[in-house]
Amino acid sequence: MRVGTAVTTVDAAGMRAQNSSLLLNMIWRERQISRAEIARRTELSPSTVSAIVADLERSGLVRSIGAGVSRGGRRPTLIGFCDDAFSLIGVEMGATHVTAALTDLRGRVRAYRHASHAVREDPKGTLQKVRELVQEVLDAERVPRRSVAGMGIAVPSPVHPSAPGKLSPLLVPAWRDYDVQESLRSAFGLPVFVDNDANLGALSECYWGAGxxxxxxxxxxxxxxxxxxxxxxxxxxxxxxxxxxxxxxxxxxxxxxxxxxxxxxxxxxxxxxxxxxxxxxxxxxxxxxxxxxxxxxxxxxxxxxxxxxxxxxxxxxxxxxxxxxxxxxxxxxxxxxxxxxxxxxxxxxxxxxxxxxxxxxxxxxxxxxxxxxxLGDRAIAVGAATLVLQAALRDRTLFPLQHIGKPA
Structure with missing residues (x-):
């Protein structure tokens, strides 16, 4: 009985999390949509939809934005996604430069900093420069770290899934003893995601550009x-x-x-x-x-x-x-x-x-x-921020808890 109860509890919790992410993605994609339309598309019960939407409203991610067009009967209340509920940080470490961008949840750049730096040859100095530029974009918009969902880092190296913070010692040997992910996670206390720069250029194009x-x-x-x-x-x-x-x-x-x-x-x-x-x-x-x-x-x-x-x-x-x-x-x-x-x-x-x-x-x-x-020269830094957005839309627990977003 205990084993069965535990499994049932885990399954129920997993299903709630899955449904929450499903609705969050739908509202983000549609920008505004009614509860009734969500229930129709997802085939979830109206009560389940209402409970999840209420939870998302408490998190600051969505809000009621007024009445929609009636198709007969009462006009539906529309739910809108709050693009500025949280901020995202994207960093591009090129071979010869470092870029940091602060974006909202729609990929719009709110603050941007760029500096030349010998990234391939100077890992210690590069990480220090990243820390400086990230703090500058946060300060520029007076964004507290608790309002940041995470940080994405684009690196000039393949990234192995088992060690995402480690750069290829064959291509950038000076970075052999450095872990980008761990260093920046420790510095800012934020979730940090690392990927190859061209991959994040592709992700940027997928979300905001040609794709x-x-x-x-x-x-x-x-x-x-x-x-x-x-x-x-x-x-x-x-x-x-x-x-x-x-x-x-x-x-x-x-x-x-x-x-x-x-x-x-x-x-x-x-x-x-x-x-x-x-x-x-x-x-x-x-x-x-x-x-x-x-x-x-x-x-x-x-x-x-x-x-x-x-x-x-x-x-x-x-x-x-x-x-x-x-x-x-x-x-x-x-x-x-x-x-x-x-x-x-x-x-x-x-x-x-x-x-x-x-x-x-x-x-x-x-x-x-x-x-x-x-997308211009900001594409890869914005793609790095988008990596965080993609992860958080799939797992909404990455969004900080008990935060009420500003009106969109």
Whole structure:
């Protein structure tokens, strides 16, 4: 009897939690909806719906927002999601910079900070810079930590599910003895979620960008490294060990330069930002020691500078080899290009599409749109915040208890 009672209690508690998350997701997605419509769609009893909605109202996540349109009989009372009930923190640790964003529960950025930093070489300094920027965005909006649901961290490394705070010692050896998740969880006392930066670029596009209609997509981050994140059936595909999408180390030229990973002719050795800028310097015949920047390369290409255009054409050619493979293998509906270099737009898209057409099945190419991201340089930090939102919508206990949100 005791065993049976315990199982029944656990099952009932689990069912209540599942139904609570189901309703929370529905209200978040619809923005406003009546109790009657929730009951109709979920096939839950009106009393169950009312009890869950009342609990969500006490948490500050939803509130009554007035009467809806009558379909006969009394006008229904609409329940609305409170987008500013809690805040989310998203952090991007790029190879050479740190970004922190504070968002609401609809992905809107409330505060944003960015700083250059040698992330790959300086783990201790990077973590300190993250702490500083996170505190700055909290202070900027006077947000107490108790009103923050959690922190998402985008890192320039694959993330293994068994050790999400540890970066790859092969790709970023200086981070071997550091745990990003544990360090920041201890510093802020918040739930911390860590994922690869390209994965979070893909998640950002899924929620707020090119993939909002629910289509499968691939997001390619063009920066110091070249990474891709993949959304399949509405969620990030990470692979068995978290290394799905590591196209930086796709070998595309067997006679190409040696890569730090040990392979030769990896994509990153040909179109990573360091390789692109070095090629641009050679073609421009620059002798000065001042480093060329990606922004200058972009501006040169837009201005019609032949050397800059040649570099962008080469980027499109090699990237097209990788994208053609993605189309043949996964056939996403959309391929989104992110990173500062992608802001050249059609100057990159035209040679890229030409390269893809030579290598991908015509049926794959016909079903896929290749576009540049409209989310800008905040996409990955917002994607990191979205990682927290996704987790909290699936498990509403991640939202702090006994908090009453401000009116939406």
């Amino acid at each position: 909002v209609n629910g289509e499968d997509l691939a997001y390619i981050k063009l920066a110091t490294g070249i990474g891709s994140g993949h959304i399949i059936h509405g969620d990030v595909y990470r692979g068995a060990g978290g290394t799905a999408g590591e196209i930086s180390h796709m070998a595309v030229d067997s006679s190409g330069p040696q890569c730090v990973c040990g392979l030769r002719g990896c994509l990153v050795t040909l179109i990573g930002s360091a390789a692109l800028l070095e090629r641009a310097r050679e073609l421009m015949g620059r002798k000065d020691k001042r480093a060329l920047t990606v922004r200058e390369l972009v501006e040169g290409a837009r201005a019609g500078e032949p050397a800059a255009r040649q570099v962008i054409d080469g980027l499109g050619h090699y990237l097209g080899i990788a994208v053609a493979g993605l189309l043949n293998l996964l056939n996403p509906a959309i391929v989104v290009l992110g990173g500062e270099i992608s802001s050249v737009g059609d100057l990159l898209l035209d040679p890229l599409r030409a390269s893809v057409r030579k290598r991908a099945l015509s049926t794959s190419m016909a079903e896929t749109r290749i576009v540049t991201s409209a």
